[in-house]
Amino acid sequence: MLSPIKNDAVIRARDVVVVLNNQTVLNQLSLDVMRGEVLGFVGGSGTGKTVLMRTILGLVPKRAGSIEVLGVDLDKASERDRRSIERRWGVLFQQGALFSSLTVLQNVQFPMREYLRLSQRLMDEIAMTKLEMVGLPANVRDKFPSELSGGMIKRVALARALALDPEIVFLDEPTSGLDPIGAGDFDELIRTLQQTLGLTVYMVTHDLDSLHEICDRIAVLSEGKVIVSGTIATMLQSEHPWVKEYFRGKRGRAAISAQA
Amino acid sequence: MALIDEPLLRSATLGDRLQLAAAGSWTAPHAAGLEALIDDAVARGRKLSRVELNMAAVENLDTFGAWLLERLLRGCAEAGRGISVTGLPDRFHGIINEAHQSNRTSAEQPHEGVVGSAVAGTKRALATITQDVVLNVAMFGALVFAAMRVVVKPGSLRLTSVVHHLDRVCWKAVPIVLLITVLIGAIIAQQGIFHFRRFGAEVYVVDMLGILVMREIGVLIVAIMIAGRSGSAYTAELGAMKMREEIDALHTMGLDPIDVLVLPRVLALVIALPILTFLGSMAALYGGGMVCWLYAGMSPDIFLGRLREIISIDHFEVGMSKAPFMALVIGIVASVEGMQVKGSAESLGLQTTASVVKSIFLVIVLDGIFAMFFAAIGK
Numbered sequence: 001m002l003s004p005i006k007n008d009a010v011i012r013a014r015d016v017v018v019v020l021n022n023q024t025v026l027n028q029l030s031l032d033v034m035r036g037e038v039l040g041f042v043g044g045s046g047t048g049k050t051v052l053m054r055t056i057l058g059l060v061p062k063r064a065g066s067i068e069v070l071g072v073d074l075d076k077a078s079e080r081d082r083r084s085i086e087r088r089w090g091v092l093f094q095q096g097a098l099f100s101s102l103t104v105l106q107n108v109q110f111p112m113r114e115y116l117r118l119s120q121r122l123m124d125e126i127a128m129t130k131l132e133m134v135g136l137p138a139n140v141r142d143k144f145p146s147e148l149s150g151g152m153i154k155r156v157a158l159a160r161a162l163a164l165d166p167e168i169v170f171l172d173e174p175t176s177g178l179d180p181i182g183a184g185d186f187d188e189l190i191r192t193l194q195q196t197l198g199l200t201v202y203m204v205t206h207d208l209d210s211l212h213e214i215c216d217r218i219a220v221l222s223e224g225k226v227i228v229s230g231t232i233a234t235m236l237q238s239e240h241p242w243v244k245e246y247f248r249g250k251r252g253r254a255a256i257s258a259q260a
Numbered sequence: 261m262a263l264i265d266e267p268l269l270r271s272a273t274l275g276d277r278l279q280l281a282a283a284g285s286w287t288a289p290h291a292a293g294l295e296a297l298i299d300d301a302v303a304r305g306r307k308l309s310r311v312e313l314n315m316a317a318v319e320n321l322d323t324f325g326a327w328l329l330e331r332l333l334r335g336c337a338e339a340g341r342g343i344s345v346t347g348l349p350d351r352f353h354g355i356i357n358e359a360h361q362s363n364r365t366s367a368e369q370p371h372e373g374v375v376g377s378a379v380a381g382t383k384r385a386l387a388t389i390t391q392d393v394v395l396n397v398a399m400f401g402a403l404v405f406a407a408m409r410v411v412v413k414p415g416s417l418r419l420t421s422v423v424h425h426l427d428r429v430c431w432k433a434v435p436i437v438l439l440i441t442v443l444i445g446a447i448i449a450q451q452g453i454f455h456f457r458r459f460g461a462e463v464y465v466v467d468m469l470g471i472l473v474m475r476e477i478g479v480l481i482v483a484i485m486i487a488g489r490s491g492s493a494y495t496a497e498l499g500a501m502k503m504r505e506e507i508d509a510l511h512t513m514g515l516d517p518i519d520v521l522v523l524p525r526v527l528a529l530v531i532a533l534p535i536l537t538f539l540g541s542m543a544a545l546y547g548g549g550m551v552c553w554l555y556a557g558m559s560p561d562i563f564l565g566r567l568r569e570i571i572s573i574d575h576f577e578v579g580m581s582k583a584p585f586m587a588l589v590i591g592i593v594a595s596v597e598g599m600q601v602k603g604s605a606e607s608l609g610l611q612t613t614a615s616v617v618k619s620i621f622l623v624i625v626l627d628g629i630f631a632m633f634f635a636a637i638g639k
């Protein structure tokens with residue numbers, strides 16, 4: 001929402017190499033994520049989808065290559081620039097990663113408390129707004145994460161990821177562990193929020209329905225590289241055996257017929 | 261750049277109207293300053309009859325800005341003042357609608373008075389103590405039943421587990437127990453010599469050391485160390501298993517966690533503590549003897565001879581007979597606290613602390629009860 005200009009890359013990864021335990025996980029990977037799009041990132045289990053996300057976030061060191069986020073190369077940036085980039089992204093971890101000793105409201109307020117000097121009243125009001133945006137009732141505010149269901153944890157984690165109104169949101173398997181109805185609701189929620197807040201969404205997922213429903217573009221990771229990227233139509237035309245199996249296999253066909 | 265220009269809300273009074281002109285970035289980094297401007301505008305708007313807001317110059321707007329705008333609208337509406345908003349760019353409509361719908365239900369918590377909360381706090385504390393007693397007695401009962409099942413059917417004892425825990429709480433605890441008790445014995449002897457020397461009664465240090473170590477200090481020091489070392493480990497292990505639903509998994513497989521997890525641990529502790537107490541007492545006497553020799557010049561022969569005169573088998577029995585009971589208390593408290601762990605990491609820490617504090621407290625109380633008991637039976 002900071003800039004009305006569309007179609008510029010907010011994440012630009014070039015020739016990224018990541019080696020973990022003497023195993024090359026990412027091999028000369030390049031990827032662009034455009035402003036305002038929902039990018040779905042797929043790949044077989046253990047191909048390094050999460051590793052790439054963690055590399056972009058700076059949680060996993062890379063051996064070679066460069067990654068620019070919002071036009072800043074995080075390796076070369078000063079500590080101060082890094083911090084300012086970090087408050088412009090929000091991350092939803094697979095298990096939610098809510099702070100277990102803080103209440104729901106305190107979890108959502110945590111980034112605000114750290115980065116902004118706001119009155120308690122404004123923080124309360126904004127945090128409640130965020131919780132309502134992700135579709136949670138007002139009475140969850142004083143609950144602890146251990147008292148919440150899986151779906152609610154994901155929603156609170158999303159509210160926390162959105163606490164500072166970031167420009168980019170990283171979602172690691174947002175619908176895993178949710179029932180199909182819950183997963184559908186969550187997809188819709190991400191779509192609505194993305195449109196309302198003008199977010200760029202980077203989503204690691206296995207959910208074929210999510211890919212069909214809300215992703216503008218899909219990137220497929222295999223053998224440490226992005227082998228195909230494009231719209232769902234591109235995926236359906238691809239002749240790469242894994243992509244073919246994934247999108248046109250039994251479950252893929254079911255998702256297509258559900259769309260029809 | 262959006263980050264440089266300040267969010268601005270300029271206000272001007274025109275007759276009975278307040279004219280507001282908004283500009284710049286209504287975003288999170290500027291929210292603190294904007295909040296003050298908004299509250300000020302609401303306060304001024306209340307005194308006038310109409311408020312006009314021009315949003316045309318606003319470049320960026322996020323949830324923070326949208327909510328503050330909503331606060332301005334609600335503030336004016338509450339005071340019964342009309343407000344008109346002009347020039348709002350279309351791209352902001354979605355987020356403003358979201359803000360408009362939020363915070364409609366008040367989430368105010370009911371407040372108790374000082375007396376009310378004090379009464380409620382006392383009630384809670386009493387309930388917790390009662391619950392603690394009940395849980396510990398229940399765990400003792402469950403352990404007795406589990407032990408009886410083992411007596412009826414010895415094959416059902418998880419011997420591998422017992423041996424494993426014996427290795428951890430007994431064998432691996434030997435070095436630290438020896439080290440600490442040698443030092444304690446040496447310190448008692450040194451202090452005794454230092455003060456008894458004035459009366460020329462140095463030889464009575466052996467009496468003090470022998471009786472103190474055999475009856476009280478040996479078992480007490482070792483029990484406190486084991487409560488800190490192994491009791492806390494039991495609580496943390498069981499608590500982590502509880503957190504990750506491993507204990508629930510055992511239940512669903514038709515296994516009793518008391519049989520599988522608690523009994524082997526407590527049994528290992530009950531076997532370990534007397535052994536460690538014996539080793540610890542011997543080490544304390546050794547440490548005391550060394551100090552008597554090196555510091556007071558009392559030869560080992562004299563020391564041992566005096567010790568033999570003073571120490572009867574009674575003293576040894578009194579000390580050793582307390583050890584298994586103390587182990588039982590430590591084991592029960594550690595298991596109960598472990599099972600009490602809720603979902604959070606904080607709760608695990610709290611229960612581990614509670615486990616150590618409670619078991620040390622109970623060990624000392626138990627020692628006092630034993631002292632009264634042995635005095636009564638004349639030992």
